[in-house]
Amino acid sequence: MLLPLIEPLLKIALLIGALMTAAAYLVLVERWIAAWVQDRLGPNRVGIPLTKIRLFGLGQPIADGVKFLFKAEFTPAHVDKMLFFVAPLTIFIAAIAAFAVIPFGSVIPADLFPASWGITQPISLVVAPGLDVGIVYVFALGSIAVYGVVLGGWASNNKYSFLGGLRSSAQLISYELPLGLGILGVVLVTGSLRLDAIIQHQAQTGLWNVFTQPLGFVVFCVAAFAEAARLPFDLPEAEQELVGGYHTEYSGIKLMMYMVAEFLHMVTAAFLIVILFLGGWHFWGLSGAGDLITWPVALLRVVVLLAKVMAVILFFMLARWSWPRFRYDQLMGIGWKVMIPWGLVNFVVVATWLEYGGSLTGLLGWSMESSLAIVGVTALLLCWLVITVIDPTAVGNRPRPTKRVGK
Amino acid sequence: MGLPTLTLLLAAVGFWLMLPRGTSRGRLVGTVLAVVALGLGGSRMPLLGQWMADGMFVCLAAITVVSAGCAVTFRNPVYCAIWFGMSLLGTAGLFLLSGAQFLAVATIIVYAGAILVTFLFVLMLAQPEGKASYDRVSWEAPLAAAAGMVMVGVLSLAIGSVLAPVPAVKGDAAPSVLAAAEVATAIAREEAMSRHILSPDHVAGLGRELFGRHLIALEVAGMLLFVALVGAAVIVAQGRGEREPDGGER
Amino acid sequence: MTQDKKKSPEKNVAWVKEPQLGMSGKSYLLLFLQGLTTTLRHLFSRKKTVESPDQRHEIPDSLIYRGVHRLNRDEQGRVKCVACFLCATACPAHCIDIVAAESPWPDREKYPQTFTIDELRCIFCGMCEEACPVDAIELTSLYDLSGKSREEMVFDKEKLLSVYDLTKDQEPPRTKRSGGTTSNPKPPTK
Numbered sequence: 001m002l003l004p005l006i007e008p009l010l011k012i013a014l015l016i017g018a019l020m021t022a023a024a025y026l027v028l029v030e031r032w033i034a035a036w037v038q039d040r041l042g043p044n045r046v047g048i049p050l051t052k053i054r055l056f057g058l059g060q061p062i063a064d065g066v067k068f069l070f071k072a073e074f075t076p077a078h079v080d081k082m083l084f085f086v087a088p089l090t091i092f093i094a095a096i097a098a099f100a101v102i103p104f105g106s107v108i109p110a111d112l113f114p115a116s117w118g119i120t121q122p123i124s125l126v127v128a129p130g131l132d133v134g135i136v137y138v139f140a141l142g143s144i145a146v147y148g149v150v151l152g153g154w155a156s157n158n159k160y161s162f163l164g165g166l167r168s169s170a171q172l173i174s175y176e177l178p179l180g181l182g183i184l185g186v187v188l189v190t191g192s193l194r195l196d197a198i199i200q201h202q203a204q205t206g207l208w209n210v211f212t213q214p215l216g217f218v219v220f221c222v223a224a225f226a227e228a229a230r231l232p233f234d235l236p237e238a239e240q241e242l243v244g245g246y247h248t249e250y251s252g253i254k255l256m257m258y259m260v261a262e263f264l265h266m267v268t269a270a271f272l273i274v275i276l277f278l279g280g281w282h283f284w285g286l287s288g289a290g291d292l293i294t295w296p297v298a299l300l301r302v303v304v305l306l307a308k309v310m311a312v313i314l315f316f317m318l319a320r321w322s323w324p325r326f327r328y329d330q331l332m333g334i335g336w337k338v339m340i341p342w343g344l345v346n347f348v349v350v351a352t353w354l355e356y357g358g359s360l361t362g363l364l365g366w367s368m369e370s371s372l373a374i375v376g377v378t379a380l381l382l383c384w385l386v387i388t389v390i391d392p393t394a395v396g397n398r399p400r401p402t403k404r405v406g407k
Numbered sequence: 408m409g410l411p412t413l414t415l416l417l418a419a420v421g422f423w424l425m426l427p428r429g430t431s432r433g434r435l436v437g438t439v440l441a442v443v444a445l446g447l448g449g450s451r452m453p454l455l456g457q458w459m460a461d462g463m464f465v466c467l468a469a470i471t472v473v474s475a476g477c478a479v480t481f482r483n484p485v486y487c488a489i490w491f492g493m494s495l496l497g498t499a500g501l502f503l504l505s506g507a508q509f510l511a512v513a514t515i516i517v518y519a520g521a522i523l524v525t526f527l528f529v530l531m532l533a534q535p536e537g538k539a540s541y542d543r544v545s546w547e548a549p550l551a552a553a554a555g556m557v558m559v560g561v562l563s564l565a566i567g568s569v570l571a572p573v574p575a576v577k578g579d580a581a582p583s584v585l586a587a588a589e590v591a592t593a594i595a596r597e598e599a600m601s602r603h604i605l606s607p608d609h610v611a612g613l614g615r616e617l618f619g620r621h622l623i624a625l626e627v628a629g630m631l632l633f634v635a636l637v638g639a640a641v642i643v644a645q646g647r648g649e650r651e652p653d654g655g656e657r
Numbered sequence: 658m659t660q661d662k663k664k665s666p667e668k669n670v671a672w673v674k675e676p677q678l679g680m681s682g683k684s685y686l687l688l689f690l691q692g693l694t695t696t697l698r699h700l701f702s703r704k705k706t707v708e709s710p711d712q713r714h715e716i717p718d719s720l721i722y723r724g725v726h727r728l729n730r731d732e733q734g735r736v737k738c739v740a741c742f743l744c745a746t747a748c749p750a751h752c753i754d755i756v757a758a759e760s761p762w763p764d765r766e767k768y769p770q771t772f773t774i775d776e777l778r779c780i781f782c783g784m785c786e787e788a789c790p791v792d793a794i795e796l797t798s799l800y801d802l803s804g805k806s807r808e809e810m811v812f813d814k815e816k817l818l819s820v821y822d823l824t825k826d827q828e829p830p831r832t833k834r835s836g837g838t839t840s841n842p843k844p845p846t847k
């Protein structure tokens with residue numbers, strides 16, 4: 001009788017525990033990757049406390065967490081105390097709450113449990129399985145996260161923090177548009193906003209959305225990088241060039257909230273990329289497509305999904321060391337002059353194909369999906385060519401000789 | 408009619424006293440009056456009978472109303488904006504509670520995510536201290552309080568008349584056939600509506616509705632916004648054009 | 658532009674044109690792949706870190722490293738220094754303090770009664786080594802210099818001589834002249 005209450009609570013507890021652990025260990029992975037790319041070894045000494053056992057440095061996240069907790073938490077005298085406290089909390093809660101609609105696998109089949117538990121329906125691996133708005137909910141929480149940035153910058157009452165807050169919120173708001181445009185095509189093809197439905201659709205057709213809508217994939221990926229404030233779009237922080245950004249004045253546990261939220265944004269972005277474009281838990285010949293599955297397949301789906309997510313996260317981390325940071329005007333130029341038009345083109349292409357594609361494919365004898373894939377790849381190449389020729393982000397920002405002198 | 412009118416009056420006077428222009432003692436009195444009015448109003452709220460749904464509804468409603476009150480009475484404009492955002496979140500929660508998922512999420516994205524952030528930008532850039540004198544001189548306070556009172560009164564009257572028939576029939580010993588039929592159709596209509604809203608693909612239904620019956624209105628609204636955008640771009644471009652000829656230097 | 662060049666007061670200023678990106682550069686694709694391959698190559702390359710407390714960092718040639726000082730001894734085990742103050746004079750950090758006394762030995766006039774180097778003030782520039790006429794003071798390749806107090810880091814004569822005893826086998830004195838005055842040119846050992 002209490003089951004409908006216990007199930008979501010259990011899921012929430014598991015999710016938050018898993019997320020916090022994942023964030024801590026992803027910091028370790030990030031540091032490893034950073035070190036390896038720079039020909040260093042990275043953290044490898046902290047193992048089990050009070051022993052000499054090192055375990056490749058797997059104790060490092062615990063040490064980091066303890067350090068953050070016990071570090072002096074300094075609140076400057078001039079800050080707005082209330083908002084200074086609320087801002088990191090906002091971004092942290094928003095980052096966690098976004099996972100409510102993200103599926104971590106497909107379902108757990110009901111026959112896995114003893115019959116006395118009275119579970120008849122397969123348990124879906126989403127915290128809020130009934131939410132029909134799915135992906136839009138993630139967007140809503142993304143727009144809440146902007147508050148953490150703006151308020152943190154303002155409440156610090158420090159010019160650097162304030163400018164950092166403006167800088168980052170302008171970036172976040174600008175890239176919300178291409179982010180939305182990137183998924184429009186996916187939603188159109190699927191006919192639903194629910195993430196599990198989107199995976200289901202890809203599993204049934206067998207062609208992931210990255211093949212059918214490569215343009216949307218590029219737009220979404222770039223926007224996701226910018227939203228997660230990862231290099232090459234990490235202008236909010238830009239640790240080598242600028243003062244710390246909106247969290248200049250933060251320390252201790254509040255700084256940790258910002259850091260963890262940043263990492264969770266990256267994890268959310270990776271999950272969304274995998275679910276929307278890389279087929280979610282689907283893999284050819286491994287996972288099947290239907291909802292009625294045995295438990296090995298259910299487990300396999302979770303593994304496939306998490307493996308894909310991890311691969312995308314590793315790409316995020318490698319990208320950090322592969323390409324130089326964009327300048328701020330280039331960042332804005334890419335957002336407004338490249339990504340938004342591309343997103344619109346993708347949207348129009350998909351909508352047109354949905355309307356007239358059926359008759360066309362009937363004429364040529366292809367399947368619907370493969371014809372969309374061909375159209376999509378063509379659109380991507382054409383768009384990329386056009387942008388390369390026009391080069392709208394090129395701005396002559398070098399000092400020019402003053403023409404007045406000659407007159 | 409006595410209690411609702413008293414509630415409204417109390418609320419109006421309380422808010423008038425609470426507005427940022429007043430003295431601290433006046434604001435305290437106003438706060439007490441407004442809280443009393445809130446309690447009186449809340450006591451007349453019809454309950455559903457399920458403790459969880461009722462509890463959540465009361466919490467969300469209280470959050471919404473109290474933060475809306477704070478949004479107009481706080482001195483620091485940045486705080487006002489934050490309270491407004493809080494009130495929007497409460498509203499979104501109420502929408503979610505009644506099954507209108509898309510509306511809830513759209514409220515957050517459009518109002519909290521876009522409009523309010525723009526407000527915050529302007530507020531922060533304009534006056535980081537938040538203590539400008541012209542913010543405190545709100546001479547139209549009594550007018551605003553009165554207008555708010557009328558607004559809330561008319562709305563509750565309208566909503567009350569919609570909800571009224573059901574308890575009236577229950578209380579009546581001998582309901583007329585006509586009234587019973589009316590009630591039956593009203594209940595049927597409401598059930599049909601809730602079925603429509605709570606159906607698993609209500610977003611698709613909303614989309615059909617928006618782009619079917621209300622297509623013209625939607626397109627007109629979109630066109631209006633687009634024209635406004637172009638206008639803003641034109642204004643900005645003109646301002647820049649004057650400075651452009653000599654390479655941005657003056 | 659040509660007009661500008663004649664009349665411009667900035668005659669010595671050359672305006673360099675921004676290098677134009679080619680098509681491959683503008684399309685980002687080639688550069689994108691280049692960046693990724695570089696990163697991947699380094700990801701799997703051999704790491705250069707020395708895990709310090711467990712492994713010692715090997716200094717390939719002690720002659721090119723300037724670490725802790727030592728005071729050399731001559732063949733009879735006496736301190737080589739003749740207390741001429743050249744090192745203290747040369748020292749830019751003023752970290753060498755010598756008290757000279759009359760030498761008990763017949764082959765020199767003075768010897769250092771005390772010889773202290775404040776290792777915390779020292780900037781390890783090696784000027785003392787350059788200045789010394791008798792090659793009595795040298796910088797070894799010991800780099801892990803640490804102590805628990807400031808006093809501990811002020812090295813006196815005994816300690817500097819003990820550094821010599823510690824390091825003389827690995828790093829023989831780079832002596833060009835043995836003893837105080839006799840000349841015995843010998844190339845550096847390494």
